[in-house]
Amino acid sequence: MKKVDPDSSLERLLGLLEGHNSNLKDLLLAKTEPEFIVATEGAIERAMKTIENGAKEYATLNEPGLSHLLADFLNLMGWRATAETNNNGHVDVVVECAFGRHWKYLGECKLHKGYQYHVDGCEQLLGYCTGREPRAFCMDFIDATDAFKKMKKLRADMDKKRPLNQKAAGADHNILGAFLTSHDHDGGAVVEILHLGCSVPKS
Template sequence: MEAHNSNLKDLLLAETGPEFIVATEGAIEHAMKTIENGSKEYSTLNELGLSHLLADCLNLMGWRATAETNNNGHVDVVVACAFGRHWKYLGECKLHKGYQYHVDGCEQLLGYCTGREPRAFCMDFINATDAFKKMMKLRADMDKKRPLKQKAAGADHRILGGFVTSHAHVSGAVVEILHLGCSVPKP
C-alpha cells in the first residue's frame, strides 16, 4: 500500500483531524496531477463536470467524496472520512476567472462551513498556460486586499502553487482556506 497509495495508508492511520487533513491534501494533490495529465480531454468540462471528476478521482483512491452535497448549501466537493470518524473537508471548484470570482467562491465556501472545519479548499481550474503565475497574482491580491476577514498574509503550502489563508468565521472560529490551481489548458 505504501508504494501504490501512500495517502490511503495515511488516512487509515489518521487519529486526529489534522492527520486527516494532511492525508486528504495528499490525495487532492494526486487527483490534481491526474487531471492535469489528462487536461486535453478535461479542459472542455464545466465547473460541475470538473467537481465530479475531482470527487471521482478521490473515490478511486479510497476516499469518500461527493459532488454537490448539501452542507449549508450545495458544496462542490465534500470529502469525508469513511473509517468511523466524523471529519469532513469541504471544497469549492471554480473555473479561473480572476481575483473576484475566486473570492466569491471562497465566500461561498466559508458559508458552507460551520466553524468546526479547521480547513477547506478552493480550487481554480485554470485553462491557460500560466497557472502558477496566476496563482501567485491571486495570492498577492489576497494579501493586499485581505478579503473575507483574512487575518494575515497567505502562507506557503507544500502543494506547488498552493497557499493557505486564515479567515475569521461567523461562528467565532478561524477557518483556513487552501487555495489551489489545477492547470487544464485548452489545446
Template sequence: MSKNEDSAAALVERIRLKAPEYLDLLTADSDSNFEHAFNAVLGKAVSSLERNKKNYQLLDEVGLTGAFAAALSIPGLAITQEPHSNGHVDLYIVADHCVPERIKLGEAKIYRGCAYHTEGLKQLLGRYTTGRETRGLLIVYVRQKNIADLVKKLRAHMDADHPYSQQGASTDHVLKWSFLTAHAHSCGESLEVGHISCNLYVEPDATKAS
C-alpha cells in the first residue's frame, strides 16, 4: 500500500469512528442503503425533539420544524427550511456529497386528525414532489396523549381510504410510531413516503415542575 493509500485509509477509519452516519451516507451505493443510513440520522433527530419537548410547548409548526432541522443537520446533509420547490416545502434535504446527489422533501404537521394529515400528504406529493427525489417525509408532531393509538388509527384510516393514490397497505418503518406508504405519482412511478411521528405530549403539570 502506498503512502497516499495508507493516509486515505486512515482518514476513512477516523471518519468511521467519529461520524459513522456521515460515512454511511457518503458511501451509500443504492437508494436502499441510503435510506438505511438516513434513518439512523432521522431517529436521532426525533429523539432529540422528544427529549426537549417541554422546551418546545409554545412553538408552532414552523418553530418545531426549525428545531427538528437543527437536530437533523450533520456534515453531508444540507437542510433548508421552507425553500421553493413548486411552492414552499417545509424541509429540503440534500445529501450533497453523494453521487448522484440525493434529495428529500419533508412536510411537517402538528397532528390534528386524519384529514389534516392527508392534506399534508397532498401538499407533499401533489405540489412539491417532482419524482426525482428519494423517499418523502411527513413529520407528525403529536401533542396529544396516547401516540401509539393515534398512529394506529391514522394508519388504519389511510389503509381504508388509500389517499392520494396510495398503493396497497402501509408497511412498518424502522422507527417507532412510524410507517411507510407508496403512492402512484404523476411522474409515472410509485413513490414512498415515510410518516414519522414525534411524541411531544407533556403532562399538564409537567410544565410547572422545576
C-alpha cells in the first residue's frame, strides 16, 4: 500500500477549498478569535448574497424563519450554526467554531422596521453576550431595494443618538452597506456590533 504524505494531502485539500469555499479554508486556518471572526463574517456575507439572490422565495419568512435560513446556509458552508439557541436567552443565531475551539459569534435577525426596532434588537443581543464575545452581529432583513440607503440612515441615527452606551461613531466594514459600533457591556467589557442589511424585497 502506497504511503500518503499527510502534508501533501492537506495541501491538496486547502487548494480545493481555496477554489470552492475560501471562507472554510480561513476557518480551518484560524488560530485566533479575530481570525475566526473574519472567516465567519466572510461566510455570513456569502449567505446574505445567497438569500438576496432568492429574495422572492424568502421574503415571506418571519424572523424565526429567516434566522433558521441563515443558520442553515452557514451549516452548509461548514460552520456549526444553530437558531434559537439558549445563551443567556434565546439567541436568533449562534455560530461556533467546529474545530476544537470555544469561540462563539452571536447574532440577532430582525425584519427592518426602522431605528428603534433595530436598537431594541441590539439591546437583546448585548443581553445575550457575557462580555467575553468581542463582536456580535445584528442583521436587518429589508423589504426594499434601497437597503444600502436605509443602512446609511440607520448608521447616521445611531451616531447621532449613541444608544446602548455606544462609545463612538460607527466604523466602516468591508461588507458593503455594513458598519461597526462599539458598546460598553454591563460586565465591564466592550462589545462590537456588526450591523448588516439583507435586501429581501417581495417583488
